[in-house]
Amino acid sequence: MIEKRLLCPERVRRVPPHFSWVDHRLVRDHHLRRADAKAWALYLVLVTVGDAHGLSYYAEASLSGLLSLSPDEVRAARRQLVAAALIAYEEPLYQVLALTPAEFAPAQSARAGGAQ
DSSP states (O other), X not given: OOOOOOSOGGGOOOOOTTOOOOOTHHHHTTGXXXXXXXHHHHHHHHHHHOOTTSEEOOXXXXXXXXXXXXXXXXXXXXXXXXXXXXXXXXXXXXXXXXXXOGGGOOSOOTTTOOOO
């Protein structure tokens, strides 16, 4: 068994006051299989910038610049996340949704469809 030890004790992560998180169930429940790397890059930005309810309203052009993706790639990534029921989108609002077990997640929720 591998014995864990801090590799850089002076840089241990602390939960910041402007708390955001990435749910470990993304891996454990195999959600990562439901989208490509560009979609997960968008998801990470949305998780990071979202408020306590997962809401944010970054413009497509801003997301495109942040992620070094074309606007078409941002739209495709968003469609994947909406189809996987991981986010809801109604221009200009994004909401990162609570995770459901992957086998029970709808292909696309009615509210999550929004503008593409």
